[in-house]
Amino acid sequence: MNVIRACGIGALGLLSGVSQLGDARVTRFVVEQTRSFAGGMAFGATGAYERLDGTAYMEVNPSDPLDAIIVNLDKAPRNARGMVEFSTQFYILKPVDLAKGNHKLWYGINNRGNPVEVQFRAFPNAGSTDPLSVNWTGANNILLTEGYAVVDAGWHGDGIFRPNVLYATYPVAKQTDGSAIVGPLRLEYTPAANTFTMPLITGWRPYEAADTNTAHSTLVVRDRESAPRVTVAANRWAFGSCPTGQASLTPTTTDLCLFDGFEARKLYELIYPAKDPIVMGLAYAVTRDIGSFLRYETHDDAGNANPLALSPTAVGIRRAYSSGTSSTGMYQRDFLYLGFNEAESHRKVFDGAMIYTAGAHRLFANVQFAHPTFYSRQDINHDYTSNSVPPFTFAVTTDPITGITDGILKRPATDPLVMQMDGGIEFWHWQASLNVVDGLGRPVPVPGNVRLYHLGSTSHVVEGVSVLAPPAAPGICQNPLQTSFGRATARALTVALDQWADQGIAPPMSAYPRLENGTLGTLSEYQAAFPAIPGVPPPAVQSELTVLDFGPLFNRQGGIQTVLPPALGSSYQIFQAKTDRDGNDVGGIRQIELRVPLGTNTGWNVRTGIRAPDLCGLSGGFSPFAQTQAERLANGDPRLSLQERYGDHQGFVAAMKFAARDLVAERFMLQEDANQFAISAFTSNVLR
Template sequence: MFAALTTAALPAAAVITEISVLSREPYGEFAAGKFVKVEVEARGTLSPTEKIPGLDKAPRNAAGLVGYKVPVTLIIPEMPTGGNGTLIVDVPNRGRAVSHGLYNSPRARPIAVGSLDQGIGFLQDRGYSLAVVQWELGEGPALPMFESGGKKLYAEGVGFAAVRDVALFLRRDSYERVYGLGYSQTARFLKSFLVNGFNEVDGAIVFDALHVVNAAAGGMPLLDAGPGPTSVASETPGHTNAEHRGVHEEPFTYGEVMKVAGAKYKKLPLVMVNHTYNDYMGGRAALTRTGTKGTTDLPIPDNVRMYDIAGAPHTMSRTKNADCVEGQGQLDWAPALRAQLVALDQWVKGKAAPPANKLFALEARPTDPEVFQAPKYLSGAVVMVPKLDRDHNPNSGVQLPDILVPIASHGYMNSPLSVMACRQAGTYRPFVKEVLEARYPGGINEYMGKMRLAVQQLVAERVLLEEDAVVIVNAAAENPSFVPTRPRARGATTRN
């Protein structure tokens, strides 16, 4: 299908009515074969009776339908028979693709959100196809516009429908499985997409699985109409606007999410949820476990797995932000996401259940200024945060080798907390020489021995892939914090 993509008109009854190819170029050669990058424009139509605010007021075509168009970027096998039969729909964060930053990032220099650089080629080596579907007002889509009260407004909820309909079109006759991927803002998009009934049309499933990365406690108030030029869903609550409404709203727990969704679908998707340390400290993520009535963990549904990454910042960058007091967090947590995707894929295929939930042990810190506490409008809510060990690292959750065998503290928030980029950045505070020597009196050999055991443990638990284990061990062996053992001098003899 994709090898011959050209401008194509589709039957009038189809929701996506036209696909126009804007450009096509080689992307690279990988273990799974050659891939191409294709830029397309997808045009679709919707019934004005669909429950999207403002759609009934928007202009209609001759058939009485409301039109829209969205840009889509495809990275797909060159040959129609290539790939592994799975399409990942990347829901971009503020117009920026997230898939390669999350899955293809190398250890020392992560791929920036918005870049589709190859990186380590993880997705393509394993044969995944990728579709980046723009949905957000101001980031490329042409959404239906209408007038109300003398104002021009946009039916922004069409963003949900656009992702749905492009995904359904792409999977037709081409893919056995389709997964939705969202990060931060668009992880919240996927939660609300599911809750609001967009994952099924006349019995046809859109996403078999969702990878919800760093949504924290939020959803997305996209079912609204806004004046532009930016989206009604662009603002998020933080330390300076703690009472902002629309993001931190019911349903919070995944039990509640699935209860609402279960009434709307014949089949629920499998869902993997990833949270970082910063998502608890600065995003009220604990509410996805406790809800808004106390501090007790509530049951997580069988179709959901939740993994908390100890010491991980919300963002993946390693470069210091000039607005922040401290340097960026340095923990490489992309390996955890790669292991999650592999486990999710095996789960969907029925080959193996994923690892059990790995969650932070939590505590309340109501007087800690670093903690983004519950808003006043959730009067019964208590924001819990991860417990820390003697090194100021979380003592539970998915503890990657750099946390299990530490040479630094990863559990401090950056500042100022009033700057979103800083409260998401994390920190990295290396142990001073005296602490390092006391922790590892055997020097680099003791450190490496513990690191190898930690890596083996995580691989056995299936929260780390063997290919990443090799990279981590090699990086540890080259760590400049330890002085290599001096070699034996030439000509030295052993005395009896």
């Protein structure tokens, strides 16, 4: 597509900024390695890109009201100036010739250290989370062809450093006398196979047990989320590693040994006294301060140049956007709610934010003993922190269940324009209906600076590397795994977000299931309307929401959890997107896979075995249509066959072309992606 270069270099000079000691939050921005990107290939008019890797050193003032909200920041060690220091890894993709770029910053916030946001905007799927290892040939990337500078920086403070991931280094909070802070921590496990031993946490740095006397901890087991908790006797387990059972026990403060063994697929919950909490709320300061530095400063305190600046006195960025997917989308909702889109200089950091598949949850990294990798869902970690307290809405509203009046966006001077996209999974697991309906089932407003888009029937975690990819094997789920779609829509809305913020061109109106138009319904209504597909009954459960009380030191901004598991309060009414006669969601963006369906796509799947009827993680399902009328009648399938829908292969190809044309006109698909769908339809085996 044509790149709009709406501002010349000369105009950027008017925005130039010089770092001052009183304002700088990034004290040193050190580029440690510069490499050619994608073999030097040209990305449209922007030309070649290069990748910069390095470390950003930062500090915050615990007395600054913008930072005082960070839990335990007052208990972190300070330097001679009374500041709290921390650092993080970063990488930047930038045009080799900055003058050919669009002078805009895209801050793609990584998911668990994995920099996925660049690849997510490639079509077809570029097939890797590491930008350096991607074969970009044939994969059109909207960020790079449009000329963005792309940045990402580590924000997890509990990561185990390894190649191609980004983590941060934060201080550990201590008591005023220097002794360890000790408090309760709850972890939940579901072993993939029978085993005697498990680490406290896999893939992350654990919080060590302050006391290994199991009488002072609790270990419980249950068959599924709703099953009764059975306490394991204190003399039947220990803190330690025991690969072959009790006789092989080596005591540690970071492992669990269950003498009778952990059983595969069961749920285990540990509550133990942990020590040395990381000041994890500094994560939000990382995103704020690196975004602000790259946008507004020309150099750091040490004189190191901002690599995106045009000169020692002229900045190179005039617009900045952020994006995050899944738990990082929840992170963005928290980032905005806690006020971190306001820099220390009181300027807006990001003009726009794209939140992908977060539902109504916030991540709550600003919690003592936080492990931000965890999130709540129906089948595990159900009553964890992300599933806790309002606000759920972007607008300031009064939550009728708790009486809390609040909203994610309440700072007009620094709030960005927001787009949030949710699939089917986010309604089933993350109570996405609470974005538009309160806990008593009454509609709530969506502010004018927000767009909500529902990517109907979409999964969350499985995505094919090609257009029209076939479903995957069901694994532990009952139904074949859906090949997730949504990439083409996200690319189109990336363009629309920029046009909204930069040119004032309003994006498509929100397309989200609503009670007002009859596209949102209760679980029982969903079950009653779902077609009678042979072997595919609708779910028996959804992720419910009750008020969770973690104790008096925890509130809607985060805090310290002293009541674990939490006390349960009143329940919210939760809704699901209704479906058409095929079982595909209505009420949102009808993506091409729903306009020209090959089967029923569901934003849910169901577990097999002892965990049934729980939902099957974040996997969606796919139930193909019969090829012919005779086949479907023989199977007792009420859904029209492919032949009845499209006639033959040419009819299917024509339907795809018409649907793609309409989506382009609606601004939910780019023309180059429409062309790709047409090619994929033509080369497919559908009705051949």
